[in-house]
Amino acid sequence: MSTQEQKNKRKFRSAGRMREIMTEYYIEAKSASQTGKPVAWITSGGPVEPLIVMDVIPVYPENYGAMIGASHMGSDLCAKAEAMGYSMDLCSYARADIACALENGGPIGGLPKPDMLVCCNNICGTVLKWYEIQARYFNVPLFIFDTPFCHTGFSDAARTYVRKQIDEYIDFLETVCRKKFDLDKSIEVGHRSIQGQRLWQKVLDTATHKPSPMTAFDAFFFLALIVTLRGTQTVVDYYTELLDEMNERIEQGIGAIENERYRILWDNLPIWYRLKWLSEKFASHDACLVADTYTTAWCGTMKYIDENNFIDSMAEAYTRIYLNIGVDEMAESVLGMIDKYEVDGVVMHSNRSCKPYSFGQYDIQQIIQKEKGLPCMMIESHMVDERSFSESQVDARIDAFMEIVSQRK
Amino acid sequence: MESIREFIAASQHPHAYARALKESGTAIIGYLCSYTPEEIIHAAGLHPMRLFGSAEDISLADTHLQSYCCSLVRGALADVLAGNLEYLDGAVFPHTCDTIQRLSDIWRLNTKFRFFADVVLPVKLTTESSRAYLSDVLKKFRMDLEEAFDITITNEALHDSIQTFNTIRDMLNTLYEIRSENPSKISGRDLHGIVKGSMIMDRDAAAQALVKIADELRAEAAPPAPKRKRVLVAGSVCSHPDVYTMLEKAGAEVVWDDLCTGSRYFGGMISTSGDPIEAIAQRSFDRLICPAKHKSITIRGENLVQAAREHDARGVIFLQLKFCDPHSFDYPYLKEFLDSQHIPSMLLEVEDQLPGEGQLLTRFETFVHML
Incomplete structure (x- = not known):
């Protein structure tokens, strides 16, 4: 088989369908003003299910931030935000989005204007400030879903507070949408959410296979x-389809990279504007990034969800997500992934855009080295602001890191 | 004035002050955020001690925190790792920002003191449920202290502490008003030392001394007001007394501030009747908020403009710690609020050290000339 044929074999047939779905989704969201459907901007870790119940179109500035980064539009938009007075040390998703709202620039000509904003601070304090800015700019109602940080557990006080806020959230939606919340529908939506999360976890789990049918990229x-x-x-x-495809690849022995010799774990958000470069760089060392702490965050709290009581139990699930827990609990989760995916080394993205994700990485690194004796490396950048990325430095570091990984194996 | 010197000495040598206090048998609890329920610590017979991250070499924090972490947090961590805070019996971390939140984890994992607590306050201060949650969190903190130090914190002790802290707040506010009325009566540098000292000194001693200072200043004949331009300083923590003297050199007087080592610390009195914990919780709802909390989307802008108007400030200096996200996010909108009222402002980003004197003086002078 030629190299080209091998490459084609490794391509995912499901990728095309994914692009279609996302295009349809954005077309629907962008035509909301004509169809009369309300649009809510919501944070990536926010409880979206009540919006689905209310037929509100959820729009994610963070997902859009990823698109901005992948389209290499981040630096320009971030610089525009800096000209507006926002420090270059702030989150590059936030900077890019704030500039975009003013300019209608960015991919797909900007996001549809929101009718409401839903901000859940389970991922960071940045979203609070970011959504306040957008609430002033768009002059629309803002709901803050306040999820107390779980340094060492989930207190009874936090449980009561967060559960109460679900009622307040529903009241807020009923007021803004001027219609009642359909409880029966919420049960269906809850089931589908759980099903979706389970399937996503299963997709990620296929990477435990050697060679892994997929990479973190x-x-x-x-x-x-x-x-x-x-x-x-x-x-x-x-x-469901994607999982089938992954299983087929496993059956046919198709690995995500040509020759998987080393298995690597990635920590933190992706560097959106260097995905291809990083992916090729690691593949050139026969290293497959088999798992990451980021994408598992959307199915990591299944253990707290009661399928028969989704609305009540989602309070706890949304509060105890990966970024809203203590560094030691994060480290435990990383150690679990190291075992599960049988990795040979850990790459940490020290992300200047995300302080809650990045501060504590050195301690996690120390724990990994102590418990597992695995090599770790750090790559520093802003996730969508390319000006912060030093390719030659990262290139040399990856070479040095992979040398250590290969010596250990 | 002798009593002022006591505050300044404590503000300049916090560790020496704390060590002496410790030797006298008082247990000390460190904290970084002005939302710390100091009254509860004080009512437990413990000493609340604000940490400013004064380590000379903050690179000690480099093994735990990246270079894009603010100098306050890096400094506090470096201080504890260097052994400068060996007098502490513990620390408390109210939920503030993403960075302090992670400092709390790193502190918990890398230090060994008798006491440690996270007081995860609500971020939104607008609903009944967040008020109830805040009270619950404070009650839990009270119980944690009782358990760790094997004591009972009575409501009576809490009421007494509330009185003490109300006196401190009231007197600091009075001193600020005295200075705003006539800046010749007390220098900005001295007043800065007094506020900072109030977060370090024994609170009963501080309360008494502040009453005395206020009485003496009130009684003093007023020297003529200086002919400098009146400005307001806004930001997070100010640990740089030189800022005040340099502004004076540049022809400006700081007549008020919106700092958590200033008016945000002393703003808002606690009710002395009813349940003391509920009353302490209520103050968090009443006081001027910090940008890491939410009350409304415009309240900080409105407050800043109002403070500038009330104190006849001609300009505002934003004194911000580099890498401080909550303040950096608010800056453009606060500036816009000031612009709309024709109040000029300048932004000064600082780290643990101020920029060189010449450079800073030139920037201040340029700004002050515009006023």
Whole structure:
């Protein structure tokens, strides 16, 4: 088989369908003003299911931020935000989005204007400030879903507070949408959300196979649906097909990279504007990034969800997500992934755009080295602002890191 | 004035002050954020001690925190890792920003003190449910202290502490008003030392001394007001007394501030009747908010403009820590609010050290000339 044929064999047939779904989704969202459907901007870790119940179109500035990064439009938009007075040290998703709202620039000509904003601070404090800015700019109602940080567990006080906010969230939606919340429908949506999360976890689990049928770079791409359309049948159908494809690849012995010798774990958000470069770089060392801490965040709290009582139990699930827990609990989760995916080394993206994800990485690194004796490396950047990325430095570091990984094996 | 010197000495040598206090048998609890329920710590017979991250070499924090972490947090971590805070019996971390939140984890995993607590406050201060949650969190903190130090914190002790802290807040506010009325009466540098000292000194001693200082200043004949331009400083923490003297050199007087080492610390009194924990919780809802909290989308802009108007400030200096996300996100909108009222402003980003004197003075002078 020629190299080209081998490459074609490794391509995912499901990728095309994914692009179609995302295009349809954005067309529907962009035509909301004509169809009369309300649009909510919501944070990536926010409880989207009640929006689906209310027929509100959820739009994710963070998913859009990823598109901006992948389209290499981040630096320009971030610079525009800096000209507006926003520090270059701030989150590059936020900077790019703030500039985009003013300019209608960016991919697909900007996001549809929101009728409401839903901000859940389970991922960071940045989203609070970001959504306040957009609430001032668009002059639309803002709901803040406040999820107390779980440094060492989930307190009873937090449980009561977060559960109460689900009622407040529903009240908010009923007021803005001027219609009642359909409880029966919420049960269906809850089921579909759980199904979607389970399937997504199963897709990610296929990477435990050697060779892995997918890389973390593929996961970054396929992730968009569980983020944006969680709770819909589209997600369930799509991930069912994707899972089938992964299993077929396993049966046929198709690995994600040509010659998988080393298995690597990625920590933190992707560097959206260097996905291809990084993917090729690691593949050139026969290293497959088999798993990451980021894409598992959308199915990592299944253990807290009660399928028969989704609305009540989602309070806990949304509060205890990966970024809203202590560094030691994060480290435990990383250690679990190291075992599960049998990895040989860990690459940490020290992401200047995401302080809650990045501060604590050094401690996690120390724990990994102590418990597993695995090599770790750090790559520093802003996830969509290319000006912060030093390709030659990262290139040399990856070479040095892979040398250590190969010596250990 | 003798009593002022006591505050300044404490603000300049916090560790020496704390060590002496410790030797006298007082247990000390460190904290970084002005939302710390100091009254509860004080009512437990413990000493609340604000940490400013004064380590000379903050590179000690490099093994735990990246270079894009603010100097306050890096400094505090470096201080504890260097052993400068060995007098502490513990620390408390109210939920503030993403960075302090992670400092809390790193502190918990890398230090060994008798006491440690996260007080995960609500971020939105607008609903009944967040008020109830805040009270629950404070009650839990009270119980944690009782358990760790094997004591009972009575409501009576809490009421007494509330009185003490109300006196401190009231007196600091009075001193600020005295200075705003006539900046010749007390220098900006001294007042900065007093506020900072109030977060370090024994609170009963501080409360008494502040009453005395206020009385003496009130009684003093007023020297003529200086002919400098009146400005307001806004930001997070100010640990740089030189800012005040340099502004004076540049022809400006800081007549008020919106700092968590200033008016945000002393703003809002606690009710002395009813349940003391509920009353403490209520103050968090009443006081001027910090940008890491939410009350409304425009309240900080409105407050800033109002403070500038009330104190006849001709300009505002934003004094921000580099890498401080909550303040950096608010800056453009606060500036816009000021612009709309024709109040000029300048932004000064600082780290643990101020920029060189010449450079800073030139920037201040240029700004002050525009006013």
